[in-house]
Amino acid sequence: MPNVRKRGAGYKLQQIARNPFLYGMAVPGLLFFLIFSYFPIYGIMIAFKDYDFSKGITGSEWVGFRNFNYFFTSDDFWIILRNTLLLNVLFIIFTTVAAVLIALMFNEIRSKYFKRISQSLIFLPYFMSWIVIGMLVQSFLGGEAPPVNTLLQNLGFEPVNWMFESSLWPWILTVIRVWQGAGYLSIIFLAAITGISEDLYEAARIDGASKLQIMLRITLPLLVPTISIMTLLSVGKIFNGDFAMIYAIIGDNSLLYPTTDVIDTFVFRSMRQLHDFGMSSAVGLFQSVMGLIFVIIANAVTRKMSKESALF
Amino acid sequence: MKSKKIFSFTLTALLSLSMLLSGCGGNNGSNNTEAGAADNAKGTEQSNSAGSPKETVELKAYFPGDKPAGFEDVLKAVNDKLKADNIGASLNINFLPWSDYGNSVSVKMSAGEEFDMYLDAPWLSMSQMIASGSIIALDDLVASRKELKESIPDQMWEANKFGGKIMGIPLGTVQGTLYGFVIRKDLREKYGMPELKTVADVEKFLYTVKEKETAIKPFVIDGRKADKLPAMFKDTLNTSKDSYIETLVPMFYYSLADKKVVGAWEDTSFDQSFERATKYYQDGILSKNIAQEQNAQTLFNQGKYAATYYAADGVEGLKYLDALKIEGAELEVVVPHDDNSKPYSNYQQWNFLTIPKASKHAELVMDVANWLSVKENHDLMQYGVEGKDWEPVGDSSYKQLSGYVFPGFVLTWRPQLERTPDNMLAGDKEWVEKAGAAEFFTLSPITGFSFDAEQVKTEYAKTTPFFDSVFLPLSQGVLPADKGKAMLKDKILGVGGQKVIDEIQKQIDAVVAE
Numbered sequence: 001m002p003n004v005r006k007r008g009a010g011y012k013l014q015q016i017a018r019n020p021f022l023y024g025m026a027v028p029g030l031l032f033f034l035i036f037s038y039f040p041i042y043g044i045m046i047a048f049k050d051y052d053f054s055k056g057i058t059g060s061e062w063v064g065f066r067n068f069n070y071f072f073t074s075d076d077f078w079i080i081l082r083n084t085l086l087l088n089v090l091f092i093i094f095t096t097v098a099a100v101l102i103a104l105m106f107n108e109i110r111s112k113y114f115k116r117i118s119q120s121l122i123f124l125p126y127f128m129s130w131i132v133i134g135m136l137v138q139s140f141l142g143g144e145a146p147p148v149n150t151l152l153q154n155l156g157f158e159p160v161n162w163m164f165e166s167s168l169w170p171w172i173l174t175v176i177r178v179w180q181g182a183g184y185l186s187i188i189f190l191a192a193i194t195g196i197s198e199d200l201y202e203a204a205r206i207d208g209a210s211k212l213q214i215m216l217r218i219t220l221p222l223l224v225p226t227i228s229i230m231t232l233l234s235v236g237k238i239f240n241g242d243f244a245m246i247y248a249i250i251g252d253n254s255l256l257y258p259t260t261d262v263i264d265t266f267v268f269r270s271m272r273q274l275h276d277f278g279m280s281s282a283v284g285l286f287q288s289v290m291g292l293i294f295v296i297i298a299n300a301v302t303r304k305m306s307k308e309s310a311l312f
Numbered sequence: 313m314k315s316k317k318i319f320s321f322t323l324t325a326l327l328s329l330s331m332l333l334s335g336c337g338g339n340n341g342s343n344n345t346e347a348g349a350a351d352n353a354k355g356t357e358q359s360n361s362a363g364s365p366k367e368t369v370e371l372k373a374y375f376p377g378d379k380p381a382g383f384e385d386v387l388k389a390v391n392d393k394l395k396a397d398n399i400g401a402s403l404n405i406n407f408l409p410w411s412d413y414g415n416s417v418s419v420k421m422s423a424g425e426e427f428d429m430y431l432d433a434p435w436l437s438m439s440q441m442i443a444s445g446s447i448i449a450l451d452d453l454v455a456s457r458k459e460l461k462e463s464i465p466d467q468m469w470e471a472n473k474f475g476g477k478i479m480g481i482p483l484g485t486v487q488g489t490l491y492g493f494v495i496r497k498d499l500r501e502k503y504g505m506p507e508l509k510t511v512a513d514v515e516k517f518l519y520t521v522k523e524k525e526t527a528i529k530p531f532v533i534d535g536r537k538a539d540k541l542p543a544m545f546k547d548t549l550n551t552s553k554d555s556y557i558e559t560l561v562p563m564f565y566y567s568l569a570d571k572k573v574v575g576a577w578e579d580t581s582f583d584q585s586f587e588r589a590t591k592y593y594q595d596g597i598l599s600k601n602i603a604q605e606q607n608a609q610t611l612f613n614q615g616k617y618a619a620t621y622y623a624a625d626g627v628e629g630l631k632y633l634d635a636l637k638i639e640g641a642e643l644e645v646v647v648p649h650d651d652n653s654k655p656y657s658n659y660q661q662w663n664f665l666t667i668p669k670a671s672k673h674a675e676l677v678m679d680v681a682n683w684l685s686v687k688e689n690h691d692l693m694q695y696g697v698e699g700k701d702w703e704p705v706g707d708s709s710y711k712q713l714s715g716y717v718f719p720g721f722v723l724t725w726r727p728q729l730e731r732t733p734d735n736m737l738a739g740d741k742e743w744v745e746k747a748g749a750a751e752f753f754t755l756s757p758i759t760g761f762s763f764d765a766e767q768v769k770t771e772y773a774k775t776t777p778f779f780d781s782v783f784l785p786l787s788q789g790v791l792p793a794d795k796g797k798a799m800l801k802d803k804i805l806g807v808g809g810q811k812v813i814d815e816i817q818k819q820i821d822a823v824v825a826e
Contacts, residue, residue, distance in 0.1 A: 052440065056422075070773040075807055142604050144529070163604050252536050253603040254781040255790065269777040273562065274765055279773055 047281040067282035070270065076261070083170075084262040087246075088238045090174045091181075096231060098178045099185035100223065104215055106186065107193050122183035134248030137176065166259040173249065173260065185230065192226040193219055228302050228309040236295045239287040241265060263287060366400030369673055371680060372427040373405045374420070375722040376413035381715040386696045393692060399683050401676045421446055421668055428671040431722045432480060433663050434762055442474055447666045448674060449477040457682035463690075463726035465750035471659035471759050480664025481681055483725040486747040488657025490624040491544045492647030494632050494737075498640055499528070499618050508646045511549055514619065515588070518597050521618040530597045532617040534608040538788045539779070540621060542576070542585040545592075551653040552754050554581040560660070561763045562779050563804070564816055568757070571824070573817040575804055576783060577797040586786060586793035593789025602788045615641060622647070622740075624747040629740030630733065645739030657753035658760070663721045687729050694724040695731065705734040708745070761823040768815045774807035 016023045042057070047067055049060040071077065102122065109115045125133075140148050141162035149159035162168065196219065204214050241262025250260045267283045295311070303310040380386075383405075391402040408416050414436050420427065421441070432438045432447065441447045454461055454469070461469070464482065472482040493514055500508065503520050518530040533541065539562070548554050556565040556579040565579040566572075576582060592598045599605060612620045613634040622628055622645055635641055649655075665681065667674050683689050695702040696716040703711050710731040718724065727748045732741050746752050765772040782803055786796030804812075 052444075055444075066770070070770040073770075073807075074774050074777075075803070076777075138604065138606070143601055144599060161600075163601060251604060251606065252780050252784065254785050255603055257781050266777060269780050270773045271776075273776045274769065274773050276769060276773065279769070 043281070044285055046277055047285045049278055051277040051281075063278070067276075067278040068286065070279060071267070071283050071286070074266075076266070079258065080261050080263055080266050083259060084239060084241045087170060087173060087241065087260070087262060088234075090170060091177045091242075092231060092234045092238075094174050094178050095181050095185060096227060098182035099189055100220075100227060102182060102186035103189035103193060103223075104219060106190055107219065108211065108215075119183075119187070123187065124183070125180045126184040128180070130244045130248035133176065133180065133245075134251070137172075137249050141172075163253060164255050166256045169250075169256050169260050173246070176249065177245070188230065189223060189226060192223055196222050224306070225309040228306075229311055232295060232298055232302065232311045235298045236291045238294055239263065239290040243268065366398055368395060368402050369400060369676055370402050370404050371429065371673055371677055373403060373723070374413075374417055374427060374430040375405060375407055375719070376410050376431060377407055377719050377722070378409075379407045380718050382696065382701065383716070383718075386693070386701065386716060386718070389697050390689075390693050393689065394680070394683065397683065397689075399676075399679050401673070401680050403680065421670070424670060426670045426672065427668060428673050429665055429667055429677050431483075431663055432666040435662065438474070438479070438664065438666070439764070441666070442479055446669055447479060448669055448671075449479055450481065450667065450678070451478045453674060453678040454478055454481070457678055457685075459685040460678070460682040463685040463728045465659075465727060467659045467750040467753075467755065468661065468727065471755075472661050472664070473760070480666035482661040483663040483665060483721050483723070484661035485626050485720075485725050485727055485730050486624065486744065487659050487727065487750045488655055488747060488753040490550050490647055490649070490655065490743055490747050491540060492550075492622040492624070492645060492743070493544075493619050494612070494622045494629065495619040495644050495646055496528075496635075497642035497644035499525070500644070501642075508644075508648075510648050511545060511547055514646060514648070515545075518592075518619060519595075522595065522597055525618065527616075528618050529599065529616060531592070531619045532599060532605065532608045532611050533602070533621045535603050535605045535784070535788070537608070537621060538602060538784055540623075541589055541787045541789075542582045544621070545585040545588045546581060547584065548581060550647060550649040550655050552656055553650070553653055556581050557656050557756055557758070559758065559761065559763070559816060559820070560658075561812075561816055562776070563783050563800070564813065566758055566820060571821075573813050573820060575801060575809065575813065576786075577801040583793070586797065589787060589789035590793045591789070598789050603785065603790055614638075624740070624743035626730070626732065626744045629737055629744070630735075633735060633737070643737055645737055645743060647739070647743050654752060654754040656756040658756040658758065659750065659753070660759075660762075663725075665723055684724055685726055685729070690724055690726060690729045691731070694718050694720050704731070708732060709734045709736075709741075758820050758823060760826070761820050763816060763819065765812075765815075768808075768811050771808035771811045775804050775809045775812055778803045 045057055046060075048062060048064060049057070050063045050066075051057070051060045074080075106115060106119065109118075140146065146159075146162055148162070153159055160168070162172075200218050200222075201214060204218055209217065241264040243262075243264035246260060246262055246265050247268070250256050250265070263283060267280055271280050299311050387403060387405060394402055417430050417432075418437050418440075432441055438447075460481070465487065468482055468484065468487060469478065473479070493508075495508065495514070495517065499521060500517060503517075503524065505513075505517060505520065508514050508517055521528060521530045543549070543558075546554075555569050556567050556574070559566050559573065563576045565574055565576065567574055567579075589598065593600075593602070605611075608617075608620055609631050611617055612632055615635060615638040620632065624647065629645060632643060635643060667677050671677065684693055691698065691702075691704075691710075695710055695712075696714060696718070698704070699713075701712070701714040701716040703713060705711050708731055711734045720730075727750075730748065732744060736744075778800065782791065782796065782800045785791040786793070786800060791799065803809075
């Protein structure tokens, strides 16, 4: 292996000059992030300003941390924060577990056609808009006589008043989330599994390992880096409530707010009358900064445990 | 070589982007005004020398929404007629998607794009546009245009000024809100009930349906619209007998007796409605699913309910015509009202045609607005080509022949010229016409007040979520009246709501003092 440490900037430029097309391929991506992710960072200023669009971003008056005030001093701040974190943690854990199980299962299926068809089917909910899913949920659980209750009664259970029981909703939302997202995630895991060397499996089979043993001793451990990277990526958004999802399903049903109101829906309701850019940006900034801190912490923890599973 | 090219491309891209953004910085309007003034002078001169054909100036307009079906043909007909009438203008109307209409217009404006008219509104960017001097006052321009002035009631002109000036042509068809109910007439007759006149009559009808019908439920309303229930379910509906009136700041009301601003929990005229809502909810008159209900219109039209919400705004009543397709179904509009009293109204409208300062053709825009206030021209733009898109039914109705539907609220709505669709329910037509008559209402003492939350932004942002989490459930009957009112009071005052009340009070006092 050549000496890595001594390569300086000159070497890098040389590399770029030598493979212009290879590096050129990165340009659209770099441009994309530059224009849509790095350039707008300039807008963070709005969170600290009394923004008036006729004066422009730079022309508006500085107000320090005033825009953050309303959110941090709201009565329901802790409830909303708890809901946001709790829902995201539930989503991350259950979606990942379900996706890994699905991927392991698919890996065992030998019939090509069955595999393809079932893969497409399990992938399908990912393409459904939350509005449509919200309507589906409403038609199953809502109305005066929800169809799900009829089913429950036929099975001999008591009917449930779904739209009143806020304690059930973190679980209902988790089920919906898993149904919607697990199929998509499983494809990524399946791709990682495909990358595992066939030699390992062959050796295991020769040694007389059972299917379950192969799954637990080879596939799963080799899948861990991918799982942890996917999880780290979702941890970055742990402070962002999925507005599209929650608002499409819960809507304005205040009876369910105690467990389903997340930062994004709360801010939406506060700003519906006020349209204040400064205040909304302040909350957005808070979410991003907390997300960044969480990713760094989670990454450090992962690094401690297994170096190659970490993101950076 | 290659990397150099890429670098220069990146640089160009970035530079053009930053130029685009820095355009937002400011718009130097002073020279525009001068040019506009010169042009205005020319315009007046031209209109004096009627007869000789004028040079046609194209006026550019931005409106929200989708382009109506068949719009090109109608616009061509409008422009032909403008030419024939020698107005000296033609229209170039651009429709922008609703989702980013507000943003695109303000970006166009601050980037200095020249266009001549657009729709603005208090719920859009009107106050900011006025504050930054981006739109022009129209008082003088309106005064000299007879048809325009007369097609809009004086009360409506007067009540829709901003800082004492006309900043846009108010576009609206009704002068105040009249609430009521759409009910199934066939069911009322089935149970031998006489025509419903009061809220108590409606209550009786709802309970009769509850008791006697198995497949049809009493009353449906969308969860979000349920904030209208407190106003609807009281005996003083559509009268001037309440001692509190709306401030249009949700959850806050104005007491006529002691001129004080109070929260909804103190508005005693709501006591009856809140108690009724609680009772209705428990008795199953209101759906148990009310908080989540979003399909009231469909459910009513499918014949699953006996009554629903109605407002005399020319739109709400038309939503329920599909219910007539149910065999044997007949509909009736019930608007409880005491003929001896005139409901309060502030005559406030929600949409305005405004002229940006950058426009060089303000006089011409107003000439066109005036031209559109002539019945024949108004009908052409709003209903399309006569005989092809619509045909008149009497003086105040029309029958639609094509799919052309112009969003009148962006340009053409004139209370005195509006026609109602010929398939409108008889009662609906009657009440929409009443709601369009300025004399039907009493001028609200706080007319002219519109809340500017700037001073109490933090507190206001904290109180608004309680509209959804407490006020709506209270209005829906989900939260029992006593508990709900106490909770609303606690919550709102707990986050500094008194500051919001004081600020509303201060602003109303200033308006009343004028």
